[in-house]
Amino acid sequence: MSRIETARTGISEPDLDRLLASYGLPDEDRVRLGDLARRGRARVWWTAYRSSVPDPYDEYVALEAEAVAMAEWEAQVIPGLLQTDEYARAVIEVGADIADPVIIQRRLALRMARQAMLIRDLPPRLSVVLDESVLRREVGGRDVFERQLQHLYDASHWAEMELLVLPFSAGAHAALTESFVIFDFAIDTRAPVVHSEGLTGGQFRTRPEDVRVYRGAFDDLRRRALPVEASRSVIARLSDAPS
Secondary structure (H helix, E strand, C coil): HHHHCCCCCCCCCHHHHHHHHHHCCCCCHHHHHHHHHHHHHHHHHHHHHHHHHHHHHHHHHHHHHHHCEEEEECCCCCHHCCCCCCHHHHHHCCCCCCCCCHHHHHHHHHHHHHHHHHHCCCEEEEEEEEEHHHCCCCCCHHHHHHHHEEEEHHCCCCCCEEEEEEEHHHCCCCCCCCCCEEEHHHHCCCCCCEEECCCCCCEECCCHHHHHHHHHHHHHHHHCCCCCCHHHHHHHHHHHHCC
């Protein structure tokens, strides 16, 4: 106990739960404190990058590290977890809020480090719908973009990945206004969270009725998108990857 209280060592989740139970805390308080402990452990690896990112992004990385499933709709760029370093640099460099090359490099390093979650023992399940325009916008120049498309094609074969393309022919859909991510977490840990991005930062939504709206929009996107194999063929054709 003394080592835990003086921060010389951490506390495991089972030990924390037993300790809170012995203190007689209500279930809702035990869930809340357990959630804080998990988020604290998730943040450890990226603490060194925190000074280079705004607070909302800080929270985003914490949610991403804890999620067991993510559903993402992207209408502008390749999602960060699927970006190559060259493509990511091109995206970061045009950000309206930074010009310092040191901060750009730190943000790039953080974006690449985030991708380690995809190769951990229990990676999150990813369901991604990309607008066809994302596959045609040559971010970073043609050579950089070709390599990014090849990486995206390879990622489409990952076991925990569902990668779909929404073709131009799909017409109007329920998510015309913004790109977004829905984070889902382990049972009995925390409620789902939706994040949408804007020029001045992201916005988080946790109200159940809001989450239902976004989940419905994502379901609409999946219905309108090309099936997995057809989506993969589109990516292969545009990247000259073997299909």
